[in-house]
Amino acid sequence: MLSEAELRAHTGRIQDEGYTILERVIEPELVDALVEDLYRIERRYGIQPAKNLFEGRKTVRIYNLLVHGKLYERIPVHENVLPLVERVLDPGCLVSSLSSIAICPGERAQPIHSDDQLIPIPRPHPPLVCNTMWALTDFTAENGATRIVPGSHRFDSHPVIGEQYDTIAAEMPKGSVLVWNGSLWHGGGANRTNERRIGIAMNYCAGFIRQQENQQLGIPREIAKGFSQRLRELVGYSVYNGLIGHIDKRSPMFLLEEDSPDARLVWDSHGSFLLEA
Numbered sequence: 001m002l003s004e005a006e007l008r009a010h011t012g013r014i015q016d017e018g019y020t021i022l023e024r025v026i027e028p029e030l031v032d033a034l035v036e037d038l039y040r041i042e043r044r045y046g047i048q049p050a051k052n053l054f055e056g057r058k059t060v061r062i063y064n065l066l067v068h069g070k071l072y073e074r075i076p077v078h079e080n081v082l083p084l085v086e087r088v089l090d091p092g093c094l095v096s097s098l099s100s101i102a103i104c105p106g107e108r109a110q111p112i113h114s115d116d117q118l119i120p121i122p123r124p125h126p127p128l129v130c131n132t133m134w135a136l137t138d139f140t141a142e143n144g145a146t147r148i149v150p151g152s153h154r155f156d157s158h159p160v161i162g163e164q165y166d167t168i169a170a171e172m173p174k175g176s177v178l179v180w181n182g183s184l185w186h187g188g189g190a191n192r193t194n195e196r197r198i199g200i201a202m203n204y205c206a207g208f209i210r211q212q213e214n215q216q217l218g219i220p221r222e223i224a225k226g227f228s229q230r231l232r233e234l235v236g237y238s239v240y241n242g243l244i245g246h247i248d249k250r251s252p253m254f255l256l257e258e259d260s261p262d263a264r265l266v267w268d269s270h271g272s273f274l275l276e277a
Helices: 004-017 028-045 070-074 082-088 229-235 270-275
Strands: 019-022 059-062 094-103 129-135 177-181 197-205
Touching: 004 019, 004 082, 004 177, 028 059, 028 070, 028 094, 028 197, 082 129, 082 177, 094 129, 094 229
Parallel strands: none
Antiparallel strands: 019 177, 059 094, 094 197, 129 177, 129 197
16 A cells, blocks of 8 residues: 555646556556456457547457456555545545556557546646556557656646647556546557557546446446445445435435435535525
8 A cells, every 4th residue: 555655746746747657556466367357358248449549440448347247346446546546536536437448559549638628617627537547568658558748737728639749658567557637638559569558447537527437327236236335435326525416315325225324415514504595
């Protein structure tokens, strides 16, 4: 687990540069197990690359990984990553999406973009999205390491899709994690090698905005019942700041546990006058 000093240092880098790299923080056995299982899923479901430039015509993506087995439940709550994300957003953050991205040989560079580009509010703004890329293989400039524009999270505009920008490669060894502010300009790199660049995109958003993948509808309730308490909260069975997401004054957790306690909502607190008309 990252120390307090390490958390402060990495948080500072994200504030200043828009990103940071956590080197070799994922257990090697977990990395290897993920690579093996992703190949299993790809074979079982016959998953093929998309037919558009953004997703990649030579890139294999597997979405909604939490429905594919207990192995993937370890990713959103990893003790070396989640505490940093909670510093960038807050502990009420949510899983926005969880997918794998395998950039195959011959793939072109992905268009530079920002992950909050479709959220219609002016830039720059406080972090609404904090995304992470787990390196399941070494990430190099030659095999498709994520390309980034340092400091671009402070720009007052989004990149123009298809335009060329000066970028650097976020190179990192297998088992490392790239963490960035969702406003950072970035994109997957071109793969000029003979091997796949395999990563896991573990993406989070603030608890008050809509998730990229609809977790409550996309994950069968019977699967969610088997999640840990923290993972249930992260996928949306929770109430943000005592208000956002409740169901008839109850936490959505009752859908998984009938005897779950009622949520303590904002109007139950001394600050309820803030909401009076």
